[in-house]
Amino acid sequence: GAVVSQHPSRVICKSGTSVKIECRSLDFQATTMFWYRQFPKKSLMLMATSNEGSKATYEQGVEKDKFLINHASLTLSTLTVTSAHPEDSSFYICSARDRSVPYNEQFFGPGTRLTVL
Amino acid sequence: AQSVTQLDSHVSVSEGTPVLLRCNYSSSYSPSLFWYVQHPNKGLQLLLKYTSAATLVKGINGFEAEFKKSETSFHLTKPSAHMSDAAEYFCVVSDRNFNKFYFGSGTKLNVKP
Numbered sequence: 001g002a003v004v005s006q007h008p009s010r011v012i013c014k015s016g017t018s019v020k021i022e023c024r025s026l027d028f029q030a031t032t033m034f035w036y037r038q039f040p041k042k043s044l045m046l047m048a049t050s051n052e053g054s055k056a057t058y059e060q061g062v063e064k065d066k067f068l069i070n071h072a073s074l075t076l077s078t079l080t081v082t083s084a085h086p087e088d089s090s091f092y093i094c095s096a097r098d099r100s101v102p103y104n105e106q107f108f109g110p111g112t113r114l115t116v117l
Numbered sequence: 118a119q120s121v122t123q124l125d126s127h128v129s130v131s132e133g134t135p136v137l138l139r140c141n142y143s144s145s146y147s148p149s150l151f152w153y154v155q156h157p158n159k160g161l162q163l164l165l166k167y168t169s170a171a172t173l174v175k176g177i178n179g180f181e182a183e184f185k186k187s188e189t190s191f192h193l194t195k196p197s198a199h200m201s202d203a204a205e206y207f208c209v210v211s212d213r214n215f216n217k218f219y220f221g222s223g224t225k226l227n228v229k230p
Contacts, residue, residue: 032216095161108153108160
């Protein structure tokens with residue numbers, strides 16, 4: 001149980017294009033999902049918290065207009081990197097909280113590696 | 118504010134010898150602490166978690182961690198390392214509502230044959 005998937009696992013795009021990454025909770029309802037970014041050989045940094053049916057809450061320093069987050073259902077959140085540039089290349093990881101699990105731990109997806117040429 | 122410090126960026130052990138990965142935390146209240154493992158190009162897997170119950174927490178794959186409030190530590194240990202344990206390990210502290218996870222900088226564990 002408590003599986004989170006991400007699609008795609010890898011994406012390569014040209015500079016200036018937009019890329020959408022999906023995060024799905026496969027066997028539980030996730031009222032809250034989280035998006036992290038991991039730079040090479042670095043830790044994970046929380047980008048935003050996504051709540052179903054409402055606007056995402058972004059961490060300080062994260063551009064809302066660049067990283068669009070939509071959480072349209074209890075099992076799906078999407079992150080769209082708009083007008084991507086090479087500096088956006090990174091490993092993006094989502095997590096989801098299963099409110100039925102005691103202490104509400106976060107379950108992490110396998111990540112999406114974005115490369116912007 | 119919450120934060121964690123992982124004291125070693127790299128740890129190298131021989132197969133069959135004990136593993137110790139160190140983590141110190143800072144929290145303005147009684148914390149919830151986690152250890153996650155990340156294998157190359159993979160997502161994060163929960164090893165164990167402390168949520169104010171027993172201070173010695175047993176996790177998967179033979180790992181365990183002890184919460185020591187007096188030392189503000191939550192070190193991860195394993196009696197005998199396996200080659201498959203080679204990975205990156207993250208110590209994490211949560212905010213009070215589990216809304217925010219604060220990750221340590223990670224410790225890369227290398228296991229030598």
